[in-house]
Structures are given as structure tokens and as C-alpha cells.
Amino acid sequence: MKVIIAGAGNVGRSIATELIEHGHQVVLLEKDPKAFKTDTVPKATWLLADACEVSSLEAAGLEECDVSIAATGDDKANLVHSLLAKTEFSVPRTVGRVNHPKNEWLFSDSWGVDVAVSTPRMLSALVEEAVSVGDLVRLFTFRQSNTDLVEMTLPGDSPCVGRRIGDLRWPADAVLVAVIRDARAMAPEADGALEGGDELLFVTPPEGERELAAMLAPKQAASGAAEPAGDD
Structure with missing residues (x-):
């Protein structure tokens, strides 16, 4: 399976590492040169590009991907990337990271998000489940x-x-x-x-x-x- 990940911060790199260990092909998109650390996930394909620009996504071969993961620390960027992935490139599965709980309602199919992952909700659910x-x-x-x-x-x-x-x-x-x-x-x-x-x-x-x-x-x-x- 080919997966593209928008955002090569700690979250994006961790996801990429896990996916590669399970035999998947991963493309990491990162627009910040300071975060462009190819040695951290050497088996991934790295691209210095804006995940919210159509031309960058075309260059990354997004139309060939099975899954798109928007994992940046910016909810606006994650929404725009997911919308482009779904509407412009017909990616079968899109996953969006929710950084701020108040924005969770936006992460729906209206913005091209198939699965929304909210860290605050997951943590609170795990705490509730534990007690x-x-x-x-x-x-x-x-x-x-x-x-x-x-x-x-x-x-x-x-x-x-x-x-x-x-x-x-x-x-x-x-x-x-x-x-x-x-x-x-x-x-x-x-x-x-x-x-x-x-x-x-x-x-x-x-x-x-x-x-x-x-x-x-x-x-x-x-x-x-x-x-x-x-x-x-």
C-alpha cells in the first residue's frame, strides 16, 4: 500500500516508521527545511513541498496513493490537504489529525476526511476506559x-x-x-x-x-x- 503523509514532524515520522515496518511504501511531505530530516526515516521518500499546493501533490504522485494522512500541527493545513486529496486526486482513504478539540466538528466528509484522529479525545477515552x-x-x-x-x-x-x-x-x-x-x-x-x-x-x-x-x-x-x- 502506498501512503502519503503531510507533515514530517514527530507525529508524521512516527507514523511513517510504523507503516514502513509493516511493509508499506511511504512518501513524506514537509515544507519546513528545518524539519526535513531524511536520516530519521531513511526508507521513506522525502519531498520538500507544501502539502496544500496542487502542483506539489501532483509531483508527489498523490493520485497513485491508497491513503493520505494529514499529520501536521496545523488544523487548517490538515483540512485543506484532506479536501484536495479526496476531491482533486480521488484518494480512497483520508485520515486527518485534529490538533485543537474545538475544530473536531470540521473534520468530516465535507472536508474530505474519512477518519478524524483527535489526540485529546483518544487520551480522555483511554483514561475513562482505564478507570x-x-x-x-x-x-x-x-x-x-x-x-x-x-x-x-x-x-x-x-x-x-x-x-x-x-x-x-x-x-x-x-x-x-x-x-x-x-x-x-x-x-x-x-x-x-x-x-x-x-x-x-x-x-x-x-x-x-x-x-x-x-x-x-x-x-x-x-x-x-x-x-x-x-x-x-
């Missing part, structure tokens, strides 16, 4: 499909504990995608059972989060909420 048991935590938002990746550490007194996964009817459009138990991620199996302390990862639309949280909540907190479906 919360029984609370649904939103980890990630998929802009194009209007769905979220959410996580809950299942309380020991949840009505779902001990239930066969195949017998649980999740809210509409909610999908259980992984169960993390004893530091190991597992695909959910219909004949498997949930245990207290399991970390459950779901993909769900935002409107389904409340119902999902109520279904997984401890018994004493679930009065009036939807109960797990019984055996047929």
Missing part, C-alpha cells in the same frame, strides 16, 4: 458510516454475565466485534459466554449507545431498561 467499569466509553467515530467504536468493561453483576452470546439480542445495528479477556482479544462466538471483567468492543450508531449501556448495566441499575433476550 471505568460498567460505563460505556466511546473510543472512535467512523465519520462515513455514522457509527462509533465503544467499549465497556462488563461488571460482575451485569445481567449478561454467564449468558450465551448467541442468545443476547443487541440493540438494532449494534455489533459485538471483540471480547478482551485476560489481556487476549477474541472474536465473539455464539456458544461462548460473557464473564465479569470482560472488555467488550462494539460498533454501534450513536443513538443505540444508551440502550446498549442499559442492557449491559448491573441488575440493580437496569430497572426499566431492556433485559437480555431469553432462550427461544
Whole structure:
């Protein structure tokens, strides 16, 4: 896979290093000569160019890229680059780095952003995930499909504990995608059972989060909420 990264700062270089280690071809664009440090990621193709100029993107071969990552420290530059990548060069997948939380709402398909990565949101989500048991935590938002990746550490007194996964009817459009138990991620199996302390990862639309949280909540907190479906 060919990936172009706008911005060769610490973030851009770190992403490039990871991608190259996984066998991908990476082009790094950087307009600041002081940040042009080819020795830090020698296996990447480096270009001293403005990632917001069409001529520079043409020279970089953006139309041949599978993914474009806007990783500069400037939200305006990241938005412009993503928009050009999507509208002018038809890049299949665009990822935009959000530097300021107040700008997060701009990073949508209207600006050509398929995936917005907000460091403040990710850090706060990880903090919540680390300290919360029984609370649904939103980890990630998929802009194009209007769905979220959410996580809950299942309380020991949840009505779902001990239930066969195949017998649980999740809210509409909610999908259980992984169960993390004893530091190991597992695909959910219909004949498997949930245990207290399991970390459950779901993909769900935002409107389904409340119902999902109520279904997984401890018994004493679930009065009036939807109960797990019984055996047929």
C-alpha cells in the first residue's frame, strides 16, 4: 500500500516508521527545511513541498496513493490537504489529525476526511476506559458510516454475565466485534459466554449507545431498561 503523509514532524515520522515496518511504501511531505530530516526515516521518500499546493501533490504522485494522512500541527493545513486529496486526486482513504478539540466538528466528509484522529479525545477515552467499569466509553467515530467504536468493561453483576452470546439480542445495528479477556482479544462466538471483567468492543450508531449501556448495566441499575433476550 502506498501512503502519503503531510507533515514530517514527530507525529508524521512516527507514523511513517510504523507503516514502513509493516511493509508499506511511504512518501513524506514537509515544507519546513528545518524539519526535513531524511536520516530519521531513511526508507521513506522525502519531498520538500507544501502539502496544500496542487502542483506539489501532483509531483508527489498523490493520485497513485491508497491513503493520505494529514499529520501536521496545523488544523487548517490538515483540512485543506484532506479536501484536495479526496476531491482533486480521488484518494480512497483520508485520515486527518485534529490538533485543537474545538475544530473536531470540521473534520468530516465535507472536508474530505474519512477518519478524524483527535489526540485529546483518544487520551480522555483511554483514561475513562482505564478507570471505568460498567460505563460505556466511546473510543472512535467512523465519520462515513455514522457509527462509533465503544467499549465497556462488563461488571460482575451485569445481567449478561454467564449468558450465551448467541442468545443476547443487541440493540438494532449494534455489533459485538471483540471480547478482551485476560489481556487476549477474541472474536465473539455464539456458544461462548460473557464473564465479569470482560472488555467488550462494539460498533454501534450513536443513538443505540444508551440502550446498549442499559442492557449491559448491573441488575440493580437496569430497572426499566431492556433485559437480555431469553432462550427461544
